[in-house]
Amino acid sequence: MENFFKKVTKDVDLSFAILLSFCVYVFFSLNIEIFFSHNISFAILERFAVLGLVGLALTICIIAGEIDLSIGSNAALCAVIVVKLTDPLGAPFAMLIGLSVSTLIGAIQGFVIAFIRIRAIVITVGTLMLLRGVALLIAEEKTVMLTDFRVPDFITTKVLMYFSPASLTVIFIFICVGIFMRYTKYGREIYAIGGARKEALTAGIPLRRPMVIAFALSGFCAGFAGTVIGLKSGTAQGLGLQYLLLAGTVAAFVGGVSILGGKGGVLGAAIGALTVNFLNTGLVFYALQVHFVQLFTSVLLVIVIVFQTMSRVFDSRQSRKSLLATIDERKTTLLEKKRTVLGK
Amino acid sequence: MTTITQDNKTPFSSKFLQFYKDRTLLAILLSLFAVMFVYGIFFTDNYLTITNFKAIIRDAALYGIMAIGLTFVTLSGNFFLLSLKETASICGVTFAMGMATGFGSPDLVGNFLVSLLAALSVGVLSGVIQGYFVGMGGNPIVVTLGGAGILYGIGAWWSDNLVINFKRPHDAEWLGTGSFLGLPSITLAFILIAIAAELVLRHTNFGRKVYLVGANKAAGRATGHENFSMAIIVFTICSVCCAFVAVAFVAQMDSAQSNYFSAEFGSSGDMTILVIATVMVGGNSIMGGYGSTLRTSLGAIFIAMVDNMMVLQGFNSGPRIVGVGLMIVFSIIVFGLFAKGSRAQE
Numbered sequence: 001m002e003n004f005f006k007k008v009t010k011d012v013d014l015s016f017a018i019l020l021s022f023c024v025y026v027f028f029s030l031n032i033e034i035f036f037s038h039n040i041s042f043a044i045l046e047r048f049a050v051l052g053l054v055g056l057a058l059t060i061c062i063i064a065g066e067i068d069l070s071i072g073s074n075a076a077l078c079a080v081i082v083v084k085l086t087d088p089l090g091a092p093f094a095m096l097i098g099l100s101v102s103t104l105i106g107a108i109q110g111f112v113i114a115f116i117r118i119r120a121i122v123i124t125v126g127t128l129m130l131l132r133g134v135a136l137l138i139a140e141e142k143t144v145m146l147t148d149f150r151v152p153d154f155i156t157t158k159v160l161m162y163f164s165p166a167s168l169t170v171i172f173i174f175i176c177v178g179i180f181m182r183y184t185k186y187g188r189e190i191y192a193i194g195g196a197r198k199e200a201l202t203a204g205i206p207l208r209r210p211m212v213i214a215f216a217l218s219g220f221c222a223g224f225a226g227t228v229i230g231l232k233s234g235t236a237q238g239l240g241l242q243y244l245l246l247a248g249t250v251a252a253f254v255g256g257v258s259i260l261g262g263k264g265g266v267l268g269a270a271i272g273a274l275t276v277n278f279l280n281t282g283l284v285f286y287a288l289q290v291h292f293v294q295l296f297t298s299v300l301l302v303i304v305i306v307f308q309t310m311s312r313v314f315d316s317r318q319s320r321k322s323l324l325a326t327i328d329e330r331k332t333t334l335l336e337k338k339r340t341v342l343g344k
Numbered sequence: 345m346t347t348i349t350q351d352n353k354t355p356f357s358s359k360f361l362q363f364y365k366d367r368t369l370l371a372i373l374l375s376l377f378a379v380m381f382v383y384g385i386f387f388t389d390n391y392l393t394i395t396n397f398k399a400i401i402r403d404a405a406l407y408g409i410m411a412i413g414l415t416f417v418t419l420s421g422n423f424f425l426l427s428l429k430e431t432a433s434i435c436g437v438t439f440a441m442g443m444a445t446g447f448g449s450p451d452l453v454g455n456f457l458v459s460l461l462a463a464l465s466v467g468v469l470s471g472v473i474q475g476y477f478v479g480m481g482g483n484p485i486v487v488t489l490g491g492a493g494i495l496y497g498i499g500a501w502w503s504d505n506l507v508i509n510f511k512r513p514h515d516a517e518w519l520g521t522g523s524f525l526g527l528p529s530i531t532l533a534f535i536l537i538a539i540a541a542e543l544v545l546r547h548t549n550f551g552r553k554v555y556l557v558g559a560n561k562a563a564g565r566a567t568g569h570e571n572f573s574m575a576i577i578v579f580t581i582c583s584v585c586c587a588f589v590a591v592a593f594v595a596q597m598d599s600a601q602s603n604y605f606s607a608e609f610g611s612s613g614d615m616t617i618l619v620i621a622t623v624m625v626g627g628n629s630i631m632g633g634y635g636s637t638l639r640t641s642l643g644a645i646f647i648a649m650v651d652n653m654m655v656l657q658g659f660n661s662g663p664r665i666v667g668v669g670l671m672i673v674f675s676i677i678v679f680g681l682f683a684k685g686s687r688a689q690e
Contacts, residue, residue: 117680136661
């Protein structure tokens with residue numbers, strides 16, 4: 001516990017994220033009477049099951065120093081596959097197929113990025129369009145629907161007052177990924193290639209393995225988010241779920257990742273996703289139109305980016321100042337030495 | 345990029361080969377062009393008609409102009425904007441507001457010039473603000489992703505998410521549906537803008553600076569060309585191009601809505617992604633410093649050609665989006681493999 005506090009106070013971005021999420025929560029709790037209640041907490045966790053996963057997927061990519069734009073399409077493709085296959089094959093088998101497809105897509109993306117050595121944004125813009133087309137093809141340009149609604153009923157049943165099977169699974173995934181990123185060699189490699197790629201490559205870390213793992217993980221998370229959305233609503237569309245990119249990016253950046261890579265973590269992603277959920281859930285009570293939700297989410301993103309950029313500029317100025325100060329100091333000591341030597 | 349040829353007496357064929365060698369990607373694009381063209385002639389009805397050709401160029405013009413604007417951003421090493429369609433939508437709403445209501449004053453209703461200026465200045469404003477944040481050191485993707493949400497939100501808020509109509513005899517008809525010399529005016533605008541952009545990039549001080557900053561940011565900074573001012577200028581150019589396309593599109597439709605440019609625009613899904621695809625299929629380096637607006641224009645015509653052919657063959661939107669997506673991924677991988685081992689590798 002003490003370790004945790006130390007970590008939080010040391011990490012400026014994480015403490016900013018916690019402060020921001022706390023502020024948003026308190027704001028809505030004061031303004032809306034029922035916001036601070038069991039049911040709303042359940043609703044927030046239900047939303048967290050989707051958004052947290054997307055935020056986690058983007059967090060992993062950004063930690064590796066890249067950004068995956070194809071997350072929405074990947075989720076839509078997985079949702080279409082799962083919803084389409086649930087009726088003939090049953091939910092577990094359909095989920096297996098859908099998730100392995102999206103994980104494979106992620107792994108292939110990671111491999112191409114590491115093999116050709118291009119930036120991920122370049123290739124993921126292409127796959128964004130390609131996967132959307134494939135999802136449309138599989139769905140035959142229609143909305144795919146479930147006929148058996150036992151599965152949606154099952155995954156939204158209340159367990160332990162706040163949780164549902166979906167959100168419990170997501171929390172379990174969060175814990176697993178957190179342990180993987182923090183305590184295994186492969187997880188640390190992802191941090192290494194994000195934070196200091198040249199140094200990591202020189203030190204002997206292969207680029208291909210962490211890149212493939214990072215993108216496979218993010219593909220898995222995106223696919224799982226698509227699965228949850230698809231199975232919960234019982235429908236899926238090839239063109240849907242594009243809003244996930246914005247929401248996931250906001251969650252990741254509020255959670256304290258740096259666009260330069262190598263920073264942030266699973267805890268931050270969870271807090272970021274919760275913040276976005278507080279905002280979205282709170283705005284529901286004002287009965288606003290969809291574009292207002294998008295507007296406020298984007299404003300949140302801009303606030304976080306401005307904070308991050310300013311702190312970076314401030315840091316670099318500070319370090320430059322201190323560098324100049326040390327140079328001055330050395331000059332004066334050298335001059336004094338010279339003077340004393342000459343004086344003798 | 346440029347080669348110095350000293351011997352002018354080389355035979356034409358070897359010169360031609362040299363040209364191809366220097367511009368491998370352009371060559372690939374032109375060859376693909378030829379293949380598609382021949383395929384289209386033999387296997388598609390009504391493909392080789394003047395009307396269809398005009399339709400292709402007209403399709404290409406709308407996203408071609410935006411792509412030419414985006415090429416400046418890409419060449420200067422600022423990747424791309426994810427807020428293209430949102431910028432276009434807010435500018436379109438502004439223009440339609442001016443044409444329909446005159447921004448509240450009855451004297452200005454239907455005043456083309458005022459509406460155009462208002463739309464363009466909204467474009468300039470959004471470009472300057474986004475460029476400022478990017479120049480300060482923000483990541484272009486994330487900044488414009490946030491900007492996209494804000495622009496769309498403001499546009500939808502202002503128009504109440506309704507369709508804004510203005511009646512048919514209006515001053516903007518010449519831009520939307522009129523034509524000069526047998527060509528639609530938007531097509532002429534595309535050709536003129538393409539030529540102007542190519543001249544600016546090749547033969548002006550500013551154009552060379554764009555290449556310099558894109559190719560090597562550190563060298564640019566060392567020679568006094570900061571990315572700060574460059575980002576603001578290129579983002580403004582791109583946003584103004586979006587505003588112009590929005591005005592032309594709204595003038596054609598006699599109405600505007602905040603999601604006119606969203607999903608299912610044209611045929612290949614999202615307008616923003618389509619424009620980025622155009623830039624990439626043309627073979628411009630997304631890392632900056634390599635490419636030209638000529639490539640972008642060719643990319644736009646190529647995508648329009650393939651799309652048109654698939655429409656004529658009776659494909660649905662799914663296979664068409666897959667086709668464009670495959671083109672992007674293919675061009676990225678080919679470009680990446682060619683650039684492997686050179687400075688494009690970070």
